[in-house]
Amino acid sequence: MIDLQGYGPRLLEGALVTIELALLSLVVAIFLGLLTASAKMSRSWLLHKIGTLYTTVIRGVPDLVLMLLLFFGGQIGINMVTDWLYDRFGIDIFININEFVAGVITIGLIFGAYMGETFRGAFLAVDSGQIEAGRAYGMSEALMFRRIRFPQMMRHALPGLSNNWMVLLKTTALVSIIGLTDMVRVAAEASKATHEPFTFLIPVAVIYLLIASVSEWIFARLQKRYNVGFGEADEWNN
Amino acid sequence: MVDTPLPLEVRNLKKRFGSNEVLKGLSLQAHQGDVITLIGASGSGKSTFLRCMNLLEQPNEGELIVHGETIRFKETRHGREPADWQQVVNMRAKLSMVFQNFNLWAHMTLLENVIEAPVHVLKKPRKEAIEHGRALLDRVGLLERADYYPMQMSGGQQQRGAIARALAMDPEVMLFDEPTSALDPELVGDVLKVMRDLAKEGRTMIVVTHEMAFAKDVSSQVMYLHQGMVEEAGPPAEVLGNPRSERLKQFLAPKH
Numbered sequence: 328m329i330d331l332q333g334y335g336p337r338l339l340e341g342a343l344v345t346i347e348l349a350l351l352s353l354v355v356a357i358f359l360g361l362l363t364a365s366a367k368m369s370r371s372w373l374l375h376k377i378g379t380l381y382t383t384v385i386r387g388v389p390d391l392v393l394m395l396l397l398f399f400g401g402q403i404g405i406n407m408v409t410d411w412l413y414d415r416f417g418i419d420i421f422i423n424i425n426e427f428v429a430g431v432i433t434i435g436l437i438f439g440a441y442m443g444e445t446f447r448g449a450f451l452a453v454d455s456g457q458i459e460a461g462r463a464y465g466m467s468e469a470l471m472f473r474r475i476r477f478p479q480m481m482r483h484a485l486p487g488l489s490n491n492w493m494v495l496l497k498t499t500a501l502v503s504i505i506g507l508t509d510m511v512r513v514a515a516e517a518s519k520a521t522h523e524p525f526t527f528l529i530p531v532a533v534i535y536l537l538i539a540s541v542s543e544w545i546f547a548r549l550q551k552r553y554n555v556g557f558g559e560a561d562e563w564n565n
Numbered sequence: 566m567v568d569t570p571l572p573l574e575v576r577n578l579k580k581r582f583g584s585n586e587v588l589k590g591l592s593l594q595a596h597q598g599d600v601i602t603l604i605g606a607s608g609s610g611k612s613t614f615l616r617c618m619n620l621l622e623q624p625n626e627g628e629l630i631v632h633g634e635t636i637r638f639k640e641t642r643h644g645r646e647p648a649d650w651q652q653v654v655n656m657r658a659k660l661s662m663v664f665q666n667f668n669l670w671a672h673m674t675l676l677e678n679v680i681e682a683p684v685h686v687l688k689k690p691r692k693e694a695i696e697h698g699r700a701l702l703d704r705v706g707l708l709e710r711a712d713y714y715p716m717q718m719s720g721g722q723q724q725r726g727a728i729a730r731a732l733a734m735d736p737e738v739m740l741f742d743e744p745t746s747a748l749d750p751e752l753v754g755d756v757l758k759v760m761r762d763l764a765k766e767g768r769t770m771i772v773v774t775h776e777m778a779f780a781k782d783v784s785s786q787v788m789y790l791h792q793g794m795v796e797e798a799g800p801p802a803e804v805l806g807n808p809r810s811e812r813l814k815q816f817l818a819p820k821h
Binding site: 457461467474475 | 619621643650654655656657658660661662664666668669670671672673674681682685686687714715716730734
């Protein structure tokens, strides 16, 4: 066995932070992605422009720059507001951006843009006859989204979604830069202290790989589930 | 005698696509139990007319009255639109449509397709909807296919399933948009038989079709459309048996 020199528990804690961060960011990204896709497909000129601006900016600026901008820039912005509140009204509050929350918001924001594109393509791939049947049978837009659009869109979205998730997972390693103690940061600290980088970085690589493998398995199950009714007819004819 | 409202009435309906006027003021009155067939060459506007009746297409002018209730419209910068979408949703639940390409929901089994709108739109108890749904599938000869997905069935089976889905709504009026046009010839008969039975039991139906035998035997009224206008209309014996216009004679002549 590898001797982790007492860093084992901290490394595990770091892994947990990585997983939590990735999952919460995924939730934010999916939510923003659905919103963005809706905005870009909407008839409203303004919503369309906002959606396009968002995806263009996010996709054109490096993740690291966005993260630093949001974390430090965000803190300065909040300080300006609280200072003004104090000067003007004597309200004394102090808000400190939490690294974890900042990480979730930034990664969520970045991947929301990519998810938006994935979802948009997937929604457009749904056969219009399916939607028309929903309309003709008196479904409201909300009901149609829940019962037809979403379940039928997912089989088109899942390959892209799975891809985005894998990249998102690895992007969480960037948060060590804003001071969040994920497993990469723990490993980096331990390597520095012990001068044995492989002892710590190889386990970290293995953990990432493990998470990725479990994810692949889950996505394969989901893909199967959302393909029901669409595969080759021979698959189920008995 | 009690004055019951007509299941469906359309007055002076006009529809434009850009500057091209495809429906030039069409009217129609469907009484309880009427079977009205719309015939005409492709491009005559018959499908568009049908699709305007449940507002899958938005008419630019005209009135739509479903079971005595007039659909309200308003002018927006996107053109004329229904003023109250809830009213449209309620109206559509009363008119169920059978499509040329069936459009059964691909991710649901046949039975799930049949109970979907009754459960989620009409808020019928699930158990009751399943019971009714199974009875309807039995009626169209598909009970043993209840758990199949649409892709596992032939076109004729899908279309009969789609008719069961339409019946599950207990509709005031059934709209059929070329229900047999996408079928292989040997599958057309089964679908037409189901439709003939529906007509016999007094369903109010509006049918866009190329099946002249069906139009002749089953309909109470035939409307022949040409370029968005009614060229001839009346009982089938008159319109199909004794066409007046040269164009309709041409249209009905056996093709070589």
